[in-house]
Amino acid sequence: MAMRKYGFGQSNSDHTLFLKRRMGKLTALIICVDDMIVTDDDKEEISRLKDYLATEFEMKDLSGLKYFLGIEVARSKQGIFISQRKYVLDLLAETGMLDCKPADTPIVQNHHLAVHLDQVPTNRDCYQRLVGRLIYLSHTRPDIAYAISVVSQFMHSPSEAHMGAVERILRYLKSSPGRGIICSKNHHCRIEGYTDADWADNVTDRRSTSGYFTFVGGNLVTWRSKKQKMVALSSAEAEYRGMAKGVCELLWLRRLLGEIGYPSNSASDLFYDNKAAIDI
Structure with a gap:
């Protein structure tokens, strides 16, 4: 309501995106829970928007985008690079795998993972927590998307074999914690x-x-x-x-x-x- 009151329209393609056009220029604001990113080709409009939001909500301006919900943003002449290097290193530290042997691939080829009647169960809460962390990591790591889609299928009844597949993804991340996506012109x-x-x-x-x-x-x-x-x-x-x-x-x-x-x-x-x- 606050954004519509200020003249923004909600996108029909992405309901977290709000857009405003003024004098041929566009202001875009995207929201994730209580965090937001604002971009614009009109500096005056950004300044007015920040003043307006400060009157409507308790908020803090973190200036140029460098870190957002675990995603790191770096700019150079080559373009904009996004990664989750710190997120990966923190995850490896929490799981005690900072010193593990790296893996070349995130999943074994022809893995044939499935649910078996005689499988040895593993800690379900731990498994679900790890897979959830990896799902969020896939926002900047397309190279692990398939492996994560496989291990996420066994959240209800994970086994030691499934946990081994999750650990392999972690060992693969150890080999390339800073990998990410670059956007260039x-x-x-x-x-x-x-x-x-x-x-x-x-x-x-x-x-x-x-x-x-x-x-x-x-x-x-x-x-x-x-x-x-x-x-x-x-x-x-x-x-x-x-x-x-x-x-x-x-x-x-x-x-x-x-x-x-x-x-x-x-x-x-x-x-x-x-x-x-x-x-x-």
């Missing part, structure tokens, strides 16, 4: 997506896993790996469902960019490698 705003899927790879219920990642202006912006809700009867069906998710993400990005003043005038490319799904 590439003089275009093309929207592109890549999707893929396996078929019936889950040992327990034979459901497939699909994933996508998208680029805007040559920069990686969104990614996801998730088990499909239904059993696919063929590889073409599993791959086609993966493509559908990728298309939905591209359409959402097009709407969002249009709202902030960067409408896409050209088609968005979706890249895939399954001929049957492409033909469909």
Whole structure:
């Protein structure tokens, strides 16, 4: 209500995003619980907005964005780099794995993790807490998205084998705690997506896993790996469902960019490698 009262409109694509246009310039404010980020190409408007928010709420101005909810932001001539290095190191310290042997990959190939009747259980609260921490870390680490989507499937009944998979993710993080995402200026705003899927790879219920990642202006912006809700009867069906998710993400990005003043005038490319799904 306070933002609408000041002239901001709530985005239809992201309800945590509020936008205001004035004299051809845009002010954007995004909220996460009681933290917010404000960006603008009008310095006077930012100053007025901060004064207004100070009268409505108890707040503290932390000036230029450097650290936000565990995410570190660094700027250079190459662009803006976001990472969670401190978050990773704190997590390794809390789990006693700062001195562990690093792993080359976040998960074993052909892992075949599942729920078995004779499995040895592990501490469920500890498992759920660790996986929850890793899920938040995936905001800046697309390289662990698939591994996290696998271990998060066993939150209700984790075993020692599942905990071993979580520990491998931690050992992989030890090898590259400062890895993150860089956003650079590439003089275009093309929207592109890549999707893929396996078929019936889950040992327990034979459901497939699909994933996508998208680029805007040559920069990686969104990614996801998730088990499909239904059993696919063929590889073409599993791959086609993966493509559908990728298309939905591209359409959402097009709407969002249009709202902030960067409408896409050209088609968005979706890249895939399954001929049957492409033909469909």
